[in-house]
Each structure stands twice: as structure tokens, then as C-alpha cells.
Amino acid sequence: MRGVLVGLAAFAVAVTGCGRIGFDDRTIGDATGGAWYAASQYRKSLTIGAGHVRGDLASFPVAVIAAGDAELVAHARADGGDLVFTASDGVTRLPYEIDSFAAGGALCAWVKLPAVAAAADTTFYLYYGDPNAMSEADAATTWSEYRAVWHMSETPTVDTVARDSTANHNDGAFQGMMMATDQVGGLVHGALDLDGVDDFLAVPSTSSLGFGNGATDTALTIDAWVLMRNASAFKVVAKGPAPPPLEYYFRTGDQTDDLLLMRVYDATGNYLGRRYSVGLTPLTDRWTHLAATYDGSGAAAGIALYVNGERVDDQDASSGTYVAMSPTASVLDLGRYQSGGNFTKGKLDEIRIGAGARSPAWIHASYANVSDPTFVAIGAEERR
Numbered sequence: 001m002r003g004v005l006v007g008l009a010a011f012a013v014a015v016t017g018c019g020r021i022g023f024d025d026r027t028i029g030d031a032t033g034g035a036w037y038a039a040s041q042y043r044k045s046l047t048i049g050a051g052h053v054r055g056d057l058a059s060f061p062v063a064v065i066a067a068g069d070a071e072l073v074a075h076a077r078a079d080g081g082d083l084v085f086t087a088s089d090g091v092t093r094l095p096y097e098i099d100s101f102a103a104g105g106a107l108c109a110w111v112k113l114p115a116v117a118a119a120a121d122t123t124f125y126l127y128y129g130d131p132n133a134m135s136e137a138d139a140a141t142t143w144s145e146y147r148a149v150w151h152m153s154e155t156p157t158v159d160t161v162a163r164d165s166t167a168n169h170n171d172g173a174f175q176g177m178m179m180a181t182d183q184v185g186g187l188v189h190g191a192l193d194l195d196g197v198d199d200f201l202a203v204p205s206t207s208s209l210g211f212g213n214g215a216t217d218t219a220l221t222i223d224a225w226v227l228m229r230n231a232s233a234f235k236v237v238a239k240g241p242a243p244p245p246l247e248y249y250f251r252t253g254d255q256t257d258d259l260l261l262m263r264v265y266d267a268t269g270n271y272l273g274r275r276y277s278v279g280l281t282p283l284t285d286r287w288t289h290l291a292a293t294y295d296g297s298g299a300a301a302g303i304a305l306y307v308n309g310e311r312v313d314d315q316d317a318s319s320g321t322y323v324a325m326s327p328t329a330s331v332l333d334l335g336r337y338q339s340g341g342n343f344t345k346g347k348l349d350e351i352r353i354g355a356g357a358r359s360p361a362w363i364h365a366s367y368a369n370v371s372d373p374t375f376v377a378i379g380a381e382e383r384r
């Protein structure tokens with residue numbers, strides 16, 4: 001597949017929403033035989049080259065992002081209801097979510113791959129071209145390892161909430177009189193642009209976003225694509241009231257600085273934290289991937305922070321004799337920490353909270369998948 005990767009580069013399209021990866025549409029070949037999915041008339045192979053992945057991954061949700069594609073326009077249904085993803089055998093359907101399929105063939109989809117190998121290429125398929133297909137998209141199964149996934153594709157005043165794609169329905173209500181114009185082009189389809197004055201999203205209290213019972217913690221991972229207009233006190237996620245005790249937050253700024261920080265709190269206000277002592281201001285106004293993991297061990301060493309796929313935390317930021325997080329019955333905020341005037345200025349896209357502390361290889365792959373147009377190589381169209 002290396003040859004295809006090189007060839008694709010010449011077809012790359014500038015970033016606009018879904019439009020990053022150029023399809024290689026120079027060759028329309030007939031299938032060479034083998035298994036074929038249902039009544040679909042066309043397919044394209046999708047390949048993650050081994051060189052893109054630092055360690056084996058299980059149940060990895062990969063973004064398939066394609067620019068306008070004439071073959072999809074010509075042969076897939078306009079509503080995208082016949083788009084189906086399968087494993088390398090060509091027939092085993094994989095769980096997938098279509099975030100968007102726009103006129104002109106721009107596609108943003110998420111596919112849960114059972115395994116991505118570090119030592120060998122991972123191949124799967126996109127099928128289309130079945131006029132009678134019933135959509136088999138299944139967001140809940142695609143994101144079953146997650147507690148919440150916000151694609152930020154919704155429009156304030158038009159849609160009622162920023163929808164969570166998991167089965168938990170942890171939808172975020174728009175706050176601060178957000179306007180339709182706050183729905184903007186993101187890195188993966190749409191994003192939300194917060195004004196730094198009063199905009200944020202409020203997710204109702206739920207046990208699905210809690211990771212402690214007062215005695216012990218369970219592990220979690222938070223990751224997000226952000227475009228910071230102000231890297232000081234840029235809130236990604238905060239659960240719990242202010243002042244503490246709260247449950248956890250992931251943000252820049254102990255107060256108003258630009259240092260990345262994750263903390264987990266117990267019921268009496270003791271906390272564990274890790275911080276990155278180099279300010280993020282140089283990353284202002286560019287899309288940046290931020291991630292935090294906590295292994296549930298009750299020790300600060302169990303927290304790790306990542307910027308653009310690389311681990312960066314270099315200081316403990318803890319206080320007191322921490323026990324464990326306790327449920328607070330508080331909302332979870334995206335883009336705000338619950339103290340006055342503490343609002344995020346910039347864009348939020350693809351925020352996810354999951355159970356379990358993901359590996360460094362997983363975090364890096366999550367970053368590379370979206371930032372590197374060659375991460376998923378899209379093959380030529382094959383005809384049944």
C-alpha cells in the first residue's frame with residue numbers, strides 16, 4: 001500500500017471540515033474475486049500502515065475522513081444510508097457512525113476496528129452502492145468503550161443540544177446564548193466556537209461520568225481537539241462545583257496561566273494532579289490534541305498528560321492525603337470551570353471521555369489519525 005500512499009499525496013485537498021484526504025480515483029478496477037458484502041456494488045479498501053501505529057490497539061475507533069469524492073457521489077446514495085464498513089475479510093460488518101456525508105462526497109465516519117497492528121498493515125473496507133440498503137450505522141456500539149463522545153457537529157438555536165454519540169446520552173446543553181454562527185468548521189466536520197465570555201456546554205449529572213465511589217477510583221481517559229484563542233485558563237472538561245470539592249477537571253491554568261493540568265478531587269478537597277510546566281501559548285490559534293489519562297491508582301503518578309500525541313506532564317500538582325473521587329451530583333461542563341468568569345475562548349471539537357487509561361500508543365494514534373492525512377489510505381474503487 002505504500003505506493004498508494006505516495007500517490008494519494010498528490011490528490012490531497014486543503015483542510016475544510018471533512019476535506020483532507022484525496023481519494024485516488026485514477027483507477028476504477030473490477031474486483032479480483034473473494035467475498036463481497038451483501039448487495040453493495042462498490043467498495044474501497046482502507047489501510048492503516050503499520051508505520052503509523054506505535055503499539056497494538058484493540059477496539060480502536062478510527063476516523064475515515066475523505067474530501068469530495070466523485071465516485072461516492074456517482075455510486076453511493078445521497079443520504080449515505082448504504083455506506084457500510086467491513087473487516088479485512090470483506091464481509092464482517094464493523095460498528096460505525098457516519099458523522100457526516102455531504103453533497104460532493106465529503107465523508108466523516110468513525111469505525112471501531114477490533115485490532116490495529118503495529119507490526120503489519122491493517123486493512124478494512126468501505127462498501128456502497130446498494131439502492132435498497134437499510135442503514136446499518138450504529139453509533140452506540142461504535143463508542144461502547146466510551147462514556148461520552150461529542151462530535152460538536154450541532155448548531156445552537158437550530159439543534160437543542162450537542163449530542164453525545166454513546167448510548168449514555170450525555171448531551172451538552174448550549175449555554176450563554178450561543179448562536180448558530182458558533183457552529184464552525186472543525187478538524188473533523190463541525191466544531192463549536194466559544195466566546196470566552198459566557199459560552200459553554202452543560203451536561204446533566206450522571207453516574208456514567210463518575211469514576212470514584214468515595215473509597216476507590218476507576219480509570220479514565222479524556223481527549224479533545226481544541227483551537228485555543230487564549231491558552232490561559234482554557235477549560236476542556238470540569239465535573240463538579242466550584243469551589244472544590246469537585247470530581248475532576250482537565251484544563252490549562254491553575255488560575256490564569258497556560259500550563260496544562262489534570263486533577264481529581266476527593267470529598268474533602270484533597271487532590272491528585274499532574275501538570276505540564278511549559279506554557280501552551282505557542283499553540284494558540286492552531287488545532288491541538290490534548291489528552292489526559294488516570295489509572296485509578298490513587299497516586300499522582302497514575303496521571304499522564306499528552307499534547308499532540310506525546311506525553312508531556314513533568315510536575316505533580318497534588319495537595320493533601322487524597323482518598324478517592326466521590327459522586328457530586330454536579331453537571332459536567334465543557335468549556336467552563338464552575339467559578340465566575342472562568343470561560344474558554346476558542347474551538348472545541350471531538351471531546352471524548354472513556355473508561356480505562358489508554359496507552360501512549362492509543363493516544364498517539366488518536367492524534368495521528370486526524371492530523372495526518374495519510375493515516376488511513378483510501379484505495380481505488382472496486383466494482384462487484
Ligand SMILES: [Ca+2]
Binds near residue numbers: 152153186187191
Ligand atoms: Ca466534529
